[in-house]
Amino acid sequence: MIFNLVNEKGNSISDNGVNKCLKNWVQRAKIDKHITFYCARHTFATQLLLYGANLKTVADALGHADTRNTIKYLNYIDSLKDDAVDNLPEIVF
Template identity: 50%
Template sequence: IHRAFIFGLYTGVRWCDTNQLTYRNVDYSTKTLRFQQQKTKDHSSRSWVIVPLNDTLIRLIGEPSDDNFDERVFKLPHYNICNLYLRKWVNEAGIKKKITWHCARHSFAVNVLTKGANIKTVSSLLGHTSIKMTERYLHVVDSLKQDAIDSLGEINYAPM
């Protein structure tokens, strides 16, 4: 469960999709993850998500046992059980905020936007069919604008 949640933090992949991932979805030669979203009703080419993987994510995914590429990457219990474990970890860390599995997806989007990724790229990584869905994450990035301006310090200017 822990490994799958970290995977969500670094890819933005939903729990329902993470739960269904098999090693067949991982192309180790091109370091990409390719899967069809569970949530999307439209199973056209738009519902496929392709996520580039780095070495850290490849290590997190691991290798199939006995070259069984139909084996699930993360052997997860029911969604509610996963959230119970997550709630336990959050409490042990002293975090008072309600954290759910979906928070990993939200954190991913906010973090990559904050680091400078453009909204179209983030929208594609999240598998959104339109940028409109991704725009809801921009309010966090907009709040950073004031911090950026404030970081410049005071101006010692006296009008003449």
């Protein structure tokens, strides 16, 4: 699992703790955006899908028990729909 948010002692890291780390990374990278853990996780999932990962792989990387929670990320990827249509064979009449 990619998002196993525990510290070196095995304790869970709070949402605030994660967002504080993200804020530091965003500032160091000179990104002028407000980025939260939710935003970063969403971006990670959609990027995996855009670059060809299947839904089960993304679900596993996000720690979802099944793909029902992961399907929502597909709604943000219009290019996958376009590619699916473009990959259909040409029908000649």
